[in-house]
Amino acid sequence: MDSHHSVIKKHDPRPLAIQVHERISSDIIDGNFPPGSSLVQEQVAALYGVSRTPVRDALTQVAQEGLATLVPGQGYVVNDLTDKDVRDVYEVRYTLEALAARQACGKHSPAQLIRLRAMIDEFETLDPSDAQALFLMGSQFHAALIEPCPNDYLRSTLAAMWAHPIQRRITMTYRQGPHHQAKLADDHRRILEALKTNDPETIVEVLRYCHDPADERSGPGA
Structure with missing residues (x-):
């Protein structure tokens, strides 16, 4: 996780979970989270400057969309595009x-x-x-x-x-x-x-x- 990421904008009126989901999806799509990257709740929350709750909800949705997979003991891992x-x-x-x-x-x-x-x-x-x-x-x-x-x-x-x-x-x-x-x-x-x-x-x-x-x-x- 590098400097390409930035904290969530505080003035955005949309629910935080939506903003976090949008940011994670974009970072995966843009390659900031390359395939095989682990998306650990605590680390992602710190990266975006938010609490764990919206991150947890966003990661669940990202997995449902096929961008990541929940791996026991490892958290969410970014999928490769096959x-x-x-x-x-x-x-x-x-x-x-x-x-x-x-x-x-x-x-x-x-x-x-x-x-x-x-x-x-x-x-x-x-x-x-x-x-x-x-x-x-x-x-x-x-x-x-x-x-x-x-x-x-x-x-x-x-x-x-x-x-x-x-x-x-x-x-x-x-x-x-x-x-x-x-x-x-x-x-x-x-x-x-x-x-x-x-x-x-x-x-x-x-x-x-x-x-x-x-x-x-x-x-x-x-």
């Missing part, structure tokens, strides 16, 4: 997004189509080495893509998936650089053109490999 984790998240997200995209296709207003194009243009101006910014803009595009989907539960489920800590952690393993950025921009432009021609089959096919972990993941096993 290829199976990546494949499982992608499989569920693609299946749900394909369903939502089919339901949304043909229902976008001219203003929504203009907004989608503006998102792609902005995406191309981002720093190609900034994985977080690329992912944020990409996820916003995908949310706008399914915005006309009439199934509220389907849209909220997909929003929760994009915001899930495991999904956010996957973004930190994305290959970064101009090629990655150009590939995603091209995928998004193909989706937009298919929307304009009411072609759900092309949209679903592009979604099959857009943000595909087999293509985007870096490191061993990529």
